[in-house]
Structures are given as structure tokens and as C-alpha cells.
Amino acid sequence: MPRKPSYDRDALIAQARDIFWRHGWAGTSLKDLERELKLKPGSFYAAFGSKDTLYALALERYAQDGVASMRTLAEELGPLGALKAQPRRVIEASELPTKACMLAKTFAELQAKDHDLAAQARTHMVSMKTCFADLFRRAQDAGEIAPDHDPDRLALRYQSDLLGLRLSAERDDVNAAEIAEDIAADLDRL
Amino acid sequence: MPRKPSYDRDALIAQARDIFWRHGWAGTSLKDLERELKLKPGSFYAAFGSKDTLYALALERYAQDGVASMRTLAEELGPLGALKAQPRRVIEASELPTKACMLAKTFAELQAKDHDLAAQARTHMVSMKTCFADLFRRAQDAGEIAPDHDPDRLALRYQSDLLGLRLSAERDDVNAAEIAEDIAADLDRL
DNA sequence: GGGTTTCTTGAGCGATCACTCAAGTATATA
DNA sequence: TATATACTTGAGTGATCGCTCAAGAAACCC
Numbered sequence: 001m002p003r004k005p006s007y008d009r010d011a012l013i014a015q016a017r018d019i020f021w022r023h024g025w026a027g028t029s030l031k032d033l034e035r036e037l038k039l040k041p042g043s044f045y046a047a048f049g050s051k052d053t054l055y056a057l058a059l060e061r062y063a064q065d066g067v068a069s070m071r072t073l074a075e076e077l078g079p080l081g082a083l084k085a086q087p088r089r090v091i092e093a094s095e096l097p098t099k100a101c102m103l104a105k106t107f108a109e110l111q112a113k114d115h116d117l118a119a120q121a122r123t124h125m126v127s128m129k130t131c132f133a134d135l136f137r138r139a140q141d142a143g144e145i146a147p148d149h150d151p152d153r154l155a156l157r158y159q160s161d162l163l164g165l166r167l168s169a170e171r172d173d174v175n176a177a178e179i180a181e182d183i184a185a186d187l188d189r190l
Numbered sequence: 191m192p193r194k195p196s197y198d199r200d201a202l203i204a205q206a207r208d209i210f211w212r213h214g215w216a217g218t219s220l221k222d223l224e225r226e227l228k229l230k231p232g233s234f235y236a237a238f239g240s241k242d243t244l245y246a247l248a249l250e251r252y253a254q255d256g257v258a259s260m261r262t263l264a265e266e267l268g269p270l271g272a273l274k275a276q277p278r279r280v281i282e283a284s285e286l287p288t289k290a291c292m293l294a295k296t297f298a299e300l301q302a303k304d305h306d307l308a309a310q311a312r313t314h315m316v317s318m319k320t321c322f323a324d325l326f327r328r329a330q331d332a333g334e335i336a337p338d339h340d341p342d343r344l345a346l347r348y349q350s351d352l353l354g355l356r357l358s359a360e361r362d363d364v365n366a367a368e369i370a371e372d373i374a375a376d377l378d379r380l
Numbered sequence: 381g382g383g384t385t386t387c388t389t390g391a392g393c394g395a396t397c398a399c400t401c402a403a404g405t406a407t408a409t410a
Numbered sequence: 411t412a413t414a415t416a417c418t419t420g421a422g423t424g425a426t427c428g429c430t431c432a433a434g435a436a437a438c439c440c
Contacts, residue, residue: 022302026216040389112212157372164354182347193407193416230419
């Protein structure tokens, strides 16, 4: 009896993620989404319920992909190798809609309003930090960095540096590659 | 013949700066400004012309204060002392409406839209970077850091780190003081 | 093919957006 | 005090906001 939707829900979420990522929460209107996703208002609300719900789905997708790609990188290059490669990788990725971190942009935009999405972004940032801390711990276990460092503290500093790097990478007057190199070089001195 | 305005224009700009700083460009409505600045629409537009014009004034004020306070700090503590003190100082300043940098927030929000205010924010960030580079140069001249570093490169990395720190300082799950210490400690190893 | 169920469509909802302007009010000079 | 000149007020502009819903179209099961 039922009829299948004509769209690919997962693909729409990914597309919405890129739009929100670039233009932000307030900067993306329903009209924008309807035009880009090729959905009329009725279909949009049948599929996702609300703009905020779709944003939350997009944010979750973004965060999951972030952790997953970091894990994949660690399998290739080892924990320290992954941590050293990530800064360069993130600013060189030309397929990204924008260099800055979507979690950071969301948090910066909505935190002052106590918006639910800001809390979600923070939660996802904690997951990412935990992922970094795991890698630092494994790097210590492997003897790649000195054991007298707190992995959580290293992870927090590293995450903070990455946020700064990725925001700086949006500036066309900045040589972000140099900053990325310097961040990676610092990891060798641990 | 004329009649003086009943408001203090400079104070209103400072107040608007704090509101924009906290809530962003799209997140601040004319209604918000009229309520907080206690101006009816007519007075608002007579005084400032448009929301964007006031935002530009607020941004300029923010940037000027930033450079000025860095210069003052350098007179007290010397170039390297100022650079080392700034991370801690910026996250401990309890009078600030928010920890994150207003230039960074503006740039992140509006750059994808090619908004004039994003270009202005970038220009002000260049001024700030130049200020940092001057301090690094002076620290080299004073023999406080090794001469084999490019001051502009150091300034860019430093500014990037500060942006990350200040964004991280908004997270209540993060010990920003530790990150600030680590940034300052790195300067001693130059 | 008939009947059922879902998806698609798009006009339009009330609220809010940035902004305007004519009328009223207060203060300066003469 | 009279007049000229601003400043203040707030109702109201058209546009856009996120969102609703009734009607029509399409795909499934029997």
C-alpha cells in the first residue's frame, strides 16, 4: 500500500550538512534548503520535522564522519602519525564546503542563546577530544611521545590548535600550511 | 537652534559591540538593539543609518581596543611578557560579554556570504597580527627569543592559537587555563 | 484494475525582519 | 518669549521568516 519517497534521505542530510556548515544556522533559510534539496515545504517537514531537527542530524553526521576518518587515519599512520597528519589534511581537503569546523561554528553562533544545538555541538566536540586523547595515549604506549604528559590535556590543546588553524585557513591572507606544519612539529617535541 | 541628542553615541556603540559580540550579526535583531540601547527605530536610524553601519562601528571599536590594550600590556611587561600574559588575560577577563574573539565570530559567520563585514573583520585581524609580529620582532631584538624565527610566521601561529583558545574557553567542559599556560610555555622555547 | 496509503505540491498562515516617515516635543538662538 | 531646528516617537511598510495543510498524484497490495 505505501509509496516510497523519491529522495535519498541520507544524501539530503549530507547536502544539508554542507549548506549549514557553510552558511550557519541563522544564515540558512528554509527557502535555501528547499531550493538546494529540491523539496517543497510539505515534503521537507514530512521528512525532517523542522529546520532544527535537520540541523541536528547534519551535525551528528558531521561528528561521526570526523571521528571515523580520524580512526581510519590512525590505522594507516599510527596514532602519532595521524595526529601529525591531521592539521595538514584538514586544510588541504578541497572538497570541504569550508575549512572551519562545523561544531565550532555551531557552538560559537548559538551558545549565547542557550540553543539546544549548541549543547549538541559541545557534546560532539567532547567525543572528538576523547578520540584525540585516545590517540595520544596510544602514542605514549608506543613510546612515540614521553610518558610524563596528560593525554587529556594534550588532546585539549591539540583540539584548540586545530580550531584556530581551521578558522585561520578561511582567511585568504594567511598561509595556513605553515601553521599546520608548526602544529605538527610541536608534536615531535613531546 | 539645534537640539542635542539625549544619548551618548560612544557609549551606545560600546553597548552595541557587546550585544553583537555575544549574539552575532544575524542573532541580533533591530528589536534587540532598540530595547537594549533604549532607542526607538527613528532615533536608531537617525543616529547610525543601518544595522550594518552600527556593526561596522562596533567592530572598529573592538579592534582598536584590542591593539591598544596589547600595546599597553607590552609597555608594562615588555614584548615577550605581553605575548605570554595575553592568553591567560583574555580568558580571565570576566567583564567580557563572551570569551571568543568578535573578529573571528564575525568572519566565521559572514565570510561565506561575501559580506562586507567579513572583509572588515579580516582587515582588523591583519592589524592584530601585525601588532603581534611587532612584539615578536622586538622580543628578538631584545634577545628574548632566538633570532632564527620569522616574526610574521610566529605571529600567525600565535594568533591562530589565541583564536582556538578563546573559542575553547566558551566551553564549560574545558580547562582553558591549562591551554593558556601551554601556549605561554611554548613561547619560552623559541 | 480497484482501493488504500503515502508522498508531493504550493498557496498561504502569523510572526518577525530591517527599515521609513510624518507628527509631536524639546532646546537652542534671537 | 517667539521661532527655528533638531531630536523623539511609534504606527506601519513590504519582505521574508519557519511552518501548516488540504488537495492531487503516484505506487503499493489484492
